[in-house]
Amino acid sequence: MLLMQVDYIIVGLGLAGIAFAEELYAQKKSFVVFEDNSQNSSLVAGGMYNPVVLKRFTPVWNAKEQLDVAIPFYENLEKKLNDTYNYKVNIYRIFKSIEEQNNWFAACDKILLQDYMLPKIIKNKNKFVMAPFDAGKLIHTGRIVVNKLAKDYRSFLKEEKCLISESFDHTIIDIQTNCVHYKSIKADKIIFCEGFGLKENPFFNYLPMREAKGELITIHAPDLKVAYLIKSAIFVLPLGDDLYKVGATFNWTDKTKSPTEDGKNELELKLSSVINCSYKIVDHIAGIRPTIKDRRPLVGLHHKHKSLAILNGLGTRGVMIAPLMAKKLFQHIENSRVLEKEININRFD
Ligand SMILES: Cc1cc2nc3c(=O)[nH]c(=O)nc-3n(C[C@H](O)[C@H](O)[C@H](O)COP(=O)(O)OP(=O)(O)OC[C@H]3O[C@@H](n4cnc5c(N)ncnc54)[C@H](O)[C@@H]3O)c2cc1C
Structure with missing residues (x-):
């Protein structure tokens, strides 16, 4: 029996899931999130952001573009959740x-x-x-208190009735031509934001995560x-x-x-x-x-099932990278904007 119809299902509510959920709010799309507490990278992260590689004194890859999106992203969350998460250090x-x-x-x-x-x-x-x-x-430079942000965001989604606190079972997805059915939910797309949980995902676990x-x-x-x-x-x-x-x-x-x-x-x-x-x-x-062999994020649509997409591989710098990658993935899915080769998962096809 079909009980719910949404534009998107998100699997995982760490930094990647939060960033994509925020993009969906901004674009007025409906969604639900599955979260089972199986991973905790975002919950333990130091939360530092800093555009300089401190070993060699070189710029972090794409640092300016990332920070230009990340800082307003966290400012918006502070307003939305009425708390402070960004501390200058x-x-x-x-x-x-x-x-x-x-x-x-x-x-x-x-x-x-x-x-x-x-x-x-x-x-x-x-x-x-x-x-x-x-x-x-x-x-x-500064620090995002990611642990607090992630917990507050979960409470917020729970109140919005968008959070399903259970494990997502990849084996029971019913993939149709232009949509997916999962239990009683019909959605246009599923976005997997599972961190190291990628290893359990039969659609994307071919990607070379070197956690x-x-x-x-x-x-x-x-x-x-x-x-x-x-x-x-x-x-x-x-x-x-x-x-x-x-x-x-x-x-x-x-x-x-x-x-x-x-x-x-x-x-x-x-x-x-x-x-x-x-x-x-x-x-x-x-x-x-969730670090990747080539130290770049994993963004893009599944090569065969176009209702399935991934936002992962945030590695050691999720705070800076997540908000920009969420925007890029959304634009790719909804407006066919081309993803750069170095972040697109098709580099591993
Ligand atoms: C010790 C440490 C220190 C760090 N310090 C920093 C730092 O200072 N600055 C920085 O920018 N980054 C830091 N990082 C990296 C940062 O934590 C990651 O880049 C980022 O948190 C990854 O976010 P994510 O959402 O991809 O993964 P996660 O945070 O792991 O989120 C994935 C979520 O998916 C859920 N999930 C997975 N599978 C399923 C399923 N089948 N069903 C339902 N839910 C599922 C998990 O429970 C989890 O909540 C640090 C990481 C570690 C471990």
């Missing part, structure tokens, strides 16, 4: 050597970077931060008194109330979402080269980043 990149200091000044001259990188060396005055070669400062597990600890360090993100062997991100998020690990073999003793030890070892005050670990979390 400067980044202090600790230098490892004189050579790195020189590389910093060279990078500061580049057009795309000069708005963010200050062309001077910031003397380290905090005795608990280990920075013998001092630091370079990045401005106009990377990440672990983070939260520490209470009352002596540290730092109001900026410290980037060294790892990052130390101030959360307020003397709490700091410390991360993150990269593990390409462990596919579980649980925090591990090895992950904690690795973070503590690295942390001991960044700060030298006492602290207590108050939280330890882990999640799987």
Whole structure:
């Protein structure tokens, strides 16, 4: 029996699902979302956005285009959900050597970077931060509190009666020529925003996801008194109330979402080269980043079933990438706008 007819079904409500849902609201399309809490990348993310690759001082791929869409996107969500999610946080990149200091000044001259990188060396005055070669400062960077945003967005969709809190079963989709039937729902399209859940999706699991597990600890360090993100062997991100998020690990073999003793030890070892005050670990979390072999997102329609599409592969930078990719996917589906080769899933056909 058909009970509901919508334009779209979205599977997954992490950053990708939220971005696509917002695009559908903006374009006055109807939809429902399935979410089963099987993945948690967005829920554990540090949430930082920053257009500079901090290892090499080069611009992040397409950073300007992404930020131009992302910042208003989060501002709109703050208005819509009546809360704050975007916090400005400067980044202090600790230098490892004189050579790195020189590389910093060279990078500061580049057009795309000069708005963010200050062309001077910031003397380290905090005795608990280990920075013998001092630091370079990045401005106009920040943090989205993704965990809070994702939880609030779920509550919002629940109230709107658009959220179905159950697992989506790919094996029972009835694919017709111009639409799909799923249980009692008829929709024009299904958009899969499943993160690492892609592996369970028989329509798209041929795509080369090279997922990377990440672990983070939260520490209470009352002596540290730092109001900026410290980037060294790892990052130390101030959360307020003397709490700091410390991360993150990269593990390409462990596919579980649980925090591990090895992950904690690795973070503590690295942390001991960044700060030298006492602290207590108050939280330890882990999640799987949906990273792709070529480090680019997965956007596009299924090569055979044109009612099925994907928005995935947000990798290590979902905060910046998700809103722009959602717009591009929508325009592709509704207005046949061509997707760039480097994001279109047809690059793997
Ligand atoms: C430790 C760590 C730190 C990070 N730090 C940052 C950072 O500082 N800045 C940044 O930009 N990015 C960061 N990231 C990356 C960022 O988290 C990801 O790019 C982004 O969250 C991916 O969003 P997503 O919606 O694609 O996937 P997810 O957040 O995993 O969402 C997928 C959703 O789909 C649901 N789902 C899957 N299958 C089904 C199904 N069959 N039925 C119903 N629901 C389903 C899952 O439950 C999940 O909610 C970090 C990631 C990790 C792990």
